[in-house]
Amino acid sequence: MTKKDKILHSYISNILDDEKPKxxxxxxxxxxxxxLKRIDKSDTKTLxxxxxxxxxxxxxxxxxxxxxxxxxxETDIGIIKNLLSQKIVIFTDFKESKKIDEIMLKLGFQTxxxxxxxxxxxxxxxxxxxxxxxxxxxxxxxxxPENFDKFRW
Numbered sequence: 001m002t003k004k005d006k007i008l009h010s011y012i013s014n015i016l017d018d019e020k021p022k023x024x025x026x027x028x029x030x031x032x033x034x035x036l037k038r039i040d041k042s043d044t045k046t047l048x049x050x051x052x053x054x055x056x057x058x059x060x061x062x063x064x065x066x067x068x069x070x071x072x073x074e075t076d077i078g079i080i081k082n083l084l085s086q087k088i089v090i091f092t093d094f095k096e097s098k099k100i101d102e103i104m105l106k107l108g109f110q111t112x113x114x115x116x117x118x119x120x121x122x123x124x125x126x127x128x129x130x131x132x133x134x135x136x137x138x139x140x141x142x143x144x145p146e147n148f149d150k151f152r153w
Contacts, residue, residue, distance in 0.1 A: 004118040008091060009035050011113060011122060015089060016042050021062035027053060028067035066090040068120060074103050081107060086127035093119045
């Protein structure tokens with residue numbers, strides 16, 4: 001197991017501990033048998049592994065992971081984000097780094113890991129934490145909303 005794989009497996013293990021997903025989908029062509037042993041210890045009910053996005057089920061899952069051996073387009077990432085999952089983790093290498101950074105930023109992903117020595121980047125998206133409700137952007141923050149219908153100026 002390479003250092004890059006150890007980092008990747010460790011990072012995914014931490015995500016599994018934090019998020020406790022029931023349904024996981026992984027896009028990869030790699031042998032991830034060691035990672036599967038770790039996933040087997042969790043409370044995961046269903047696990048789907050596929051080398052292509054179009055071979056993955058259309059059901060919504062708790063966590064969607066794309067490993068660095070799979071090349072995804074902006075359209076693929078949009079499909080995953082809008083139709084397949086609310087929590088997404090995408091690993092990439094440093095090929096076309098600026099282009100990938102731009103696409104991920106445009107789609108609302110955050111950079112979680114950037115390791116140049118092992119040529120590994122990780123981006124994540126979680127709909128629950130992406131756009132939190134702001135306290136200033138509701139009726140409680142407006143000037144005297146309780147008097148709106150009582151007085152006219």
